[in-house]
Amino acid sequence: MKIKKTKNKKGNLSNHIFEFTGYNFRNVALLKLSLTHSLNKSNSLISNNQRLEFLGDRVLGIIVAKLIYDKFPNENEGQLSKRFSELVSKKVLVKISKFLELQKLIQINNSLKTEYITESIIADTLEALICAIFLDSNLDETQRIVKKLWMPEVNLQIYPPDNPKSKLQEWCLGKKINLPEYTVISKEGPDHKPKFTVKLTIRNLLSHTSEGNSIQEAEIKAAKVIVNKLNE
Known part of the structure; x- marks a missing residue:
């Protein structure tokens, strides 16, 4: 994946995300929450990224759907559905997450326990991050960032994928x-x-x-x- 990065000068969480996406968080606490995963999902304290992941999945879905709707005006519903399923799959989410180096930033129960960071957690964290950007800004700004990250994958799809x-x-x-x-x-x-x-x-x-x-x-x-x- 080749995307031009913005120079990072400080090295903190916010600047790391800015370097890869060009987005500068206003609410850094929201960014930190999006990168916090809990192994105990029954915990009554909502101090992890589960809710962000829930909304981020929906935000990503509508943006990717609009992206391929505009990109492939001559394709029918079935062909667009094939492209959509591939573009929001765990495989693609993990690929983009690793480009963003999210695996280095994820907090498990408020500590960096890399042995617990599975591909599913990495993919979920990207959805949470997308939601955090959406809540910190607006749909247009989120769409700009998703388009920047996903267009290389869209352009790889010469034909609709089959599954x-x-x-x-x-x-x-x-x-x-x-x-x-x-x-x-x-x-x-x-x-x-x-x-x-x-x-x-x-x-x-x-x-x-x-x-x-x-x-x-x-x-x-x-x-x-x-x-x-x-x-x-």
């Missing part, structure tokens, strides 16, 4: 039946290394249950099994 979930959705649309339903059955393991079980159901026709280190991973595994069955 089992998209293929399964297209099959359902072609058959004019209800779209696949994904239900989280369980979550096991510690918060820094969870295992999710997801059940995929297509009406009363097909179903499959898969596990993954994230909900998205489990969904893709289940969809892949069903797609393979349909191709037999």
Whole structure:
């Protein structure tokens, strides 16, 4: 990923983010909160980035959707959906997070415990950071930064990417039946290394249950099994 960085003179959190994004935080406490992850998600004290992550996921979604809507005016809903799923995937979030060197800044339970920093935590932190920028500024400014970070990934997509979930959705649309339903059955393991079980159901026709280190991973595994069955 090649993005021109802004010179960093001081080396603190705010200047680190400014160096990579060109955004200067007004509320540094909000920035620090976005970089604070708790291994104990049941803690009643909201002193970590969970809420920021929740909103950041939605903010990122609308910005990326608008980005590809403008970039690919001749593509239909299905093609845009494929691009969108790839661009907001954990894989891309982790790639951009590592470019920003967020893994060096993340605080786990208010300390730097790098052994607990998984790819899921890194991806979640980027969503929280996007939310922090949004709350610290506005949608237009956040859109500018997301565009700066995501356009290299958008430009790599010469053709819409293919994935089992998209293929399964297209099959359902072609058959004019209800779209696949994904239900989280369980979550096991510690918060820094969870295992999710997801059940995929297509009406009363097909179903499959898969596990993954994230909900998205489990969904893709289940969809892949069903797609393979349909191709037999």
